Amino acid sequence: MEGYQKYKRQYYMPPTDCMDWTKKEYIEKAPTWCSVDLRDGNQALIVPMSLDEKLDFFELLVEIGFKEIEIGFPAASQTEFEFLRKLIDENRIPEDVTIQVLTQAREHIIRRTFEAVKGAKNAVIHLYNSTSYAQREQVFKKSKEEVLKIAVEGAKLLKQLTEEDGGNYRFEYSPESFTGTEVDYALEVCNAVLDVWQPTADNKVIINLPVTVEMSMPHVYASQIEYMCKHMNYRENVVVSLHPHNDRGCGVADTEMGILAGADRIEGTLFGNGERTGNVDIVTLAMNMYAMGVDPELDFSNMPHIVEVYEACTRMKVGMRQPYAGQLVFAAFSGSHQDAIAKGMHYRDAKDPQHWTVPYLPIDPRDVGRVYETDVIRINSQSGKGGIGYMLEEYYGYELPNDMREEVGYFMKNVSDHEHKELLPNEINDLFQKEYMNVNAPYALNDYHFIRENDKVTCTMNITYEGMNRYITGVGNGRLDAASNALRDNMNLTFDILDYKEHALSKGSTSKAVSYVKIIDCRQKNQWGVGLHEDIIASSVKALFAAINRAVIQKRATQQQN
Secondary structure (H helix, E strand, C coil), X not given: CCCHHHCCCCCCCCCCCCCHHHHCCCCCCCCEEEECCCCHHHHCCCXXXXXXXHHHHHHHHHHHCCCEEEEECCCCCHHHHHHHHHHHHCCCCCCCCEEXXXXXXXXXXXXXXXXXXXXXXCEEEEEEEECCHHHHHHHHCCCHHHHHHHHHHHHHHHHHHHHHHCCCEEEEEEEECHXXXXXXXXXXXXXXXXXXXXXXCCCCEEEEEEECCCCCCHHHHHHHHHHHHHHXXXXXXXXXXXXXXXXXXXXXXXXXXXXXXXXXXXXXXXXXXXXXXXXXXXXXXXXXXXXXXXXXXXXXXXXXXXXXXXXXXXXXXXXXXXXXXXCCCCXXXXXXXXXXXXXXXXXXXXXXXXXXXXXCXXXXXXXXXXXXXXXXXXXCCCCCHHHHHHHHHHHHCCCCCHHHXXXXXXXXXXXXXXXXXXXXXXXXXXXXXXXXXXXXXXXXXXXXXXXXECCEEEEEEEEEECCEEEEEEEEECCHHHHHHHHHHHHHCCCEEEEEEEEEECCCCCCCCEEEEEEEEECCCCEEEEEEEECCHHHHHHHHHHHHHXXXXXXXXXXXXXX
């Protein structure tokens, strides 16, 4: 691909090696989460959220469990100003939730921001200015000293106005475009701001190190964060925060490695919404921790509801393959995958119900409000016997014999292939019943009774065939054998019973019994039949008739084709 020669590295490695983060295996506890979903400029929505939509979204974030929520840039947006005032004036902010507002390091914007936040019980004033080499050189045309001075003067004004206002405000500073800033210079600016604010254990300061534009592989960002954490003044009284974007598609990796490198706090959005390729996806981050057995301290147990509100408020769509939330992320169409999932579920139920180790499913879909019927085993022409058998058993209680599972699997696959569509669970059940269960024509069973004398059983049946009603009798070693002999001896049928299985139906109605009968017919073809009835004897006889009738129907169909 031509044109690559014009690109060069725009990031900066730390002046010393910082690789201690590589010695950590996983994130051991949740960071502080801050949602930045509500800032219009950050979202870059084609149609910005209305005031009512912002209120709905704010309530959703509180419901999920966010304790820090960025309301927006009130000095730059009248909607965000009004939204913030509505939250404060109508006392809509819970006592344990801190709102955050963003401001550039410019005096009139800072003063307008303080007007907007006045009266808030708990608030973070987030100050920023760009420090990157490219912006210093191309946009602001300022030296390092001049850019540092902008940050320091802004920090002083925040401190002054807070003392005058008497509000309960915390401070946050971001060297915007941190990833394009010389790391030692970014440290110098942050330390200069900290020297103004003088953080204490009771009044900690947030230093946010944003991936304003993703410029490097994630391990570089982690090394940058580790360097900052090791050399930052007042470190014990500083909350190191990350705000990664996703330009290279590595926002989640950047963040996870940044937490390993020492970060305490994460700013991000639901489903990675945001300008350009978006912010880091907090849903994925939190659920990744959850899947490792760590409490993320956010509640995504009703993911469908969260998706619904998100899509309604933002007019954005959650992709079908979006981790943990997309419609297809738990779906298995492949036969081998379905078989592994089915066996894994049975293993868990029988041997290890306290732990989740099911193949192909990193978490239990039920933990995020998904259901197996529509979200996990999905049936189409690529599905296999394992998935179809599991679905019939899990949802409807049919424990098909192994040989029958294979036949039913191919039958369902052929239907899906012919109709070019996915088969839903109720459709599979309907097809199964129509094709295999209680098939009562052309030989119709009207009534029957058995008499046992010593070791023999006599079966008398009333049947209808080709419009004629007949009573037939047969003797055998058991009920099914006697019924079979009655049909062979009186109706000129040739078949042998190869397999039989019965069980109580565990789903739907516990009063019913289901039987499976496999015969080999006069053409040496295997045929399965299924019987369902309140009485186990009736279900076995109905299964026999179903197998015979299926054999006759298929024989006639073959003769017509020839």
